[in-house]
Amino acid sequence: MDGLIWILSLLDSMVRLAAPLFLAALAGFYSERAGVIALDLEGKMLAGAFAAAATAAVTGSAWLGLGAAVIAAMAMSLLHGFASITHRGDQVVSAVAINTIALGLTAVLANAWFGLGGRTPNLEAGARFGEITLPLAETLRPLPLLGPLYAEVISGHNILVYIAAVLAPLSAWIAYRSRFGLRLRAVGENPAAVDTAGISVPALRYQAVLISGFLCGIAGAYLSTAQGAGFQQNMTAGKGYLALAALILGKWRPLPTLAACLLFAFADALQTRLQGVAVPGIGEVPVQLIEALPYVLTVLLLAGFVGRAVPPKAVGTPYVKDR
Amino acid sequence: MKSFLRTAAAAFALFAAAAGPAAAFEPAIVFDMGGRFDKSFNEGANMGAEKFKKDTGTDFKWFEVTNEAQREQFLRRLAQRGTDVIVAVGFSMAPSVEKVAKEFPKVRFTLIDNVVDLPNVQSVVFSEQEGSYLVGMLAAMASKSGTVGFIGGMDIPLIRRFECGYEQGIKAIKADAQILVNMAGNTPTAWADPTRGSELAKSQFDRGADVIFAAAGQTGMGALQAAADAKKLAIGVDSNQNHLFPGTMLTSMVKRVDVAAYEAFRTAKDGTWKGGVQRLGLKDDGVAWADDSYNKSLITPEMRAKVEAAAAEIKAGTRKVANLDDSGACKY
Numbered sequence: 001m002d003g004l005i006w007i008l009s010l011l012d013s014m015v016r017l018a019a020p021l022f023l024a025a026l027a028g029f030y031s032e033r034a035g036v037i038a039l040d041l042e043g044k045m046l047a048g049a050f051a052a053a054a055t056a057a058v059t060g061s062a063w064l065g066l067g068a069a070v071i072a073a074m075a076m077s078l079l080h081g082f083a084s085i086t087h088r089g090d091q092v093v094s095a096v097a098i099n100t101i102a103l104g105l106t107a108v109l110a111n112a113w114f115g116l117g118g119r120t121p122n123l124e125a126g127a128r129f130g131e132i133t134l135p136l137a138e139t140l141r142p143l144p145l146l147g148p149l150y151a152e153v154i155s156g157h158n159i160l161v162y163i164a165a166v167l168a169p170l171s172a173w174i175a176y177r178s179r180f181g182l183r184l185r186a187v188g189e190n191p192a193a194v195d196t197a198g199i200s201v202p203a204l205r206y207q208a209v210l211i212s213g214f215l216c217g218i219a220g221a222y223l224s225t226a227q228g229a230g231f232q233q234n235m236t237a238g239k240g241y242l243a244l245a246a247l248i249l250g251k252w253r254p255l256p257t258l259a260a261c262l263l264f265a266f267a268d269a270l271q272t273r274l275q276g277v278a279v280p281g282i283g284e285v286p287v288q289l290i291e292a293l294p295y296v297l298t299v300l301l302l303a304g305f306v307g308r309a310v311p312p313k314a315v316g317t318p319y320v321k322d323r
Numbered sequence: 324m325k326s327f328l329r330t331a332a333a334a335f336a337l338f339a340a341a342a343g344p345a346a347a348f349e350p351a352i353v354f355d356m357g358g359r360f361d362k363s364f365n366e367g368a369n370m371g372a373e374k375f376k377k378d379t380g381t382d383f384k385w386f387e388v389t390n391e392a393q394r395e396q397f398l399r400r401l402a403q404r405g406t407d408v409i410v411a412v413g414f415s416m417a418p419s420v421e422k423v424a425k426e427f428p429k430v431r432f433t434l435i436d437n438v439v440d441l442p443n444v445q446s447v448v449f450s451e452q453e454g455s456y457l458v459g460m461l462a463a464m465a466s467k468s469g470t471v472g473f474i475g476g477m478d479i480p481l482i483r484r485f486e487c488g489y490e491q492g493i494k495a496i497k498a499d500a501q502i503l504v505n506m507a508g509n510t511p512t513a514w515a516d517p518t519r520g521s522e523l524a525k526s527q528f529d530r531g532a533d534v535i536f537a538a539a540g541q542t543g544m545g546a547l548q549a550a551a552d553a554k555k556l557a558i559g560v561d562s563n564q565n566h567l568f569p570g571t572m573l574t575s576m577v578k579r580v581d582v583a584a585y586e587a588f589r590t591a592k593d594g595t596w597k598g599g600v601q602r603l604g605l606k607d608d609g610v611a612w613a614d615d616s617y618n619k620s621l622i623t624p625e626m627r628a629k630v631e632a633a634a635a636e637i638k639a640g641t642r643k644v645a646n647l648d649d650s651g652a653c654k655y
Contacts, residue, residue, distance in 0.1 A: 009529035013522060116360050122548070122567065228517050229548045232541055233358070237516050272519075272526045275505050288509060 018265035024243035027215035034208030039095035042240025043102030048220020053231035070217030077213030088318030188312035355413030371584030408591035433587035452488030454610030459492020472527035476539035487653035517545030
């Protein structure tokens with residue numbers, strides 16, 4: 001097979017796999033930067049995936065599904081906020097509880113509403129986000145290298161991928177150039193200072209977790225109505241935790257986090273393509289070794305190459321005024 | 324204290340006497356991960372059990388395993404309750420069935436898809452290679468590119484058996500066909516990751532495949548969906564999955580798990596149930612290729628004739644389909 005096509009298809013797959021990961025990691029970014037632990041990404045994504053698939057199955061509209069996903073995930077965020085911001089509960093416990101609730105509740109509701117054993121019906125084309133061909137994709141194709149790169153890798157994804165792509169620089173701008181971003185980062189590092197300046201710490205943190213829920217909702221909708229065509233029990237399969245790992249690898253900054261997500265996705269895409277293929281000079285690599293590749297890569301990178309990842313100082317500590 | 328103990332003992336004896344002679348026939352079934360309505364393997368067993376319920380009016384108990392520890396727990400609980408026959412669905416039930424069957428030698432167990440050598444266990448296994456051979460022939464005949472794909476769930480000998488038969492069927496039609504093989508993983512989650520299934524299917528399409536065979540439970544659903552999206556052909560597994568994506572579903576490799584479950588209940592009820600190993604192949608209608616109104620337009624008369632001829636030869640024993648040998652290699 002032609003080497004160029006092989007590489008393009010690999011990169012194409014990388015983009016598809018990275019999008020939900022990055023949306024979730026970005027959700028974690030807003031939450032953790034404001035000082036609220038985002039271990040609940042997995043549960044919020046799952047709730048979003050279910051809400052999107054269920055709504056899209058009933059209404060036949062992918063956009064209504066996306067709306068429902070965002071609402072469901074934001075509701076979960078509010079719950080997390082209520083426990084950990086208003087009542088100053090343990091954030092890890094609250095987040096794990098949310099993951100467990102989402103896992104059980106989605107399966108039970110799916111079974112009760114659709115009677116398909118914890119699945120939603122398969123979605124028709126109109127109830128999913130289809131692939132979009134960007135303008136000039138076919139016209140530019142003859143150009144050497146850049147043409148096929150544009151036509152294969154950049155064009156031909158669903159709208160949510162492009163939303164994720166736009167959110168990366170936007171989030172970097174918000175975090176480092178806007179007033180809201182400054183306050184957000186401050187409330188995660190030193191909430192007392194923010195409070196002294198006369199800004200409400202709980203209000204800021206609630207805003208942050210709501211943004212986090214919003215993004216998780218999009219990530220969930222991506223899984224069930226764009227990449228897949230319906231909800232399956234536990235369909236996030238640990239992606240929320242992987243997103244958190246990407247956030248840490250990216251040192252809680254949007255653009256490095258995007259790079260980490262792309263790296264994870266690349267390893268995953270490579271993994272599916274190297275199975276049973278003879279690598280020149282080495283021969284056929286055992287499947288088990290290939291499957292361990294993304295994890296080995298993660299450990300190596302975390303151990304040596306990125307340096308110390310320092311979390312926001314106030315993450316996980318509830319803010320108490322008189323301390 | 325003594326009198327209390329005596330009363331308790333008496334109450335217990337009374338209770339035991341009341342529960343002793345089983346009044347009605349009580350069958351039960353334990354579904355594996357994937358669940359009762361997985362549109363595939365477990366659902367097949369469920370259909371057999373439901374048919375038994377309809378035919379005889381005897382209801383059955385059922386459990387759905389959602390984590391590893393529950394297999395043994397559910398089997399033991401059912402055995403303790405004095406269930407007449409317990410159908411355990413899926414190869415991973417074997418260790419639990421072996422353990423519980425030893426503890427309750429009077430309870431009958433039917434294990435589907437794996438073998439446990441005990442007098443009170445009936446093991447039903449299928450000749451997957453024979454059915455896979457037939458769908459392999461169809462795949463090779465339907466493929467225009469000469470490249471076909473296989474997507475397996477968890478990398479275990481059972482799934483390798485599907486692949487082995489598939490490969491032989493393909494080679495029987497096109498000796499130079501290229502076959503791409505992907506397994507979804509090495510843990511039971513490999514059965515339940517549709518995103519991965521769709522990604523594997525897309526990677527095979529990118530490498531030139533135009534027909535894929537997914538033997539991967541829920542993960543396979545993602546692969547079938549990807550095929551429908553890409554307008555490529557796909558082959559389903561276990562239950563007849565043709566109706567899921569009409570137009571792109573070439574056929575399904577059907578394992579008559581429903582027959583196995585139904586027969587276990589029926590024979591246990593009329594007393595003809597026997598322990599030991601039953602291997603159901605083409606000859607016993609234990610495996611088949613799905614031919615219905617949903618894939619009618621995809622199967623040409625020529626394809627049908629060739630496959631039916633091969634099926635007849637396999638049944639008669641004149642055409643041999645090799646199974647995995649003891650070392651797990653597929654030699655033919």
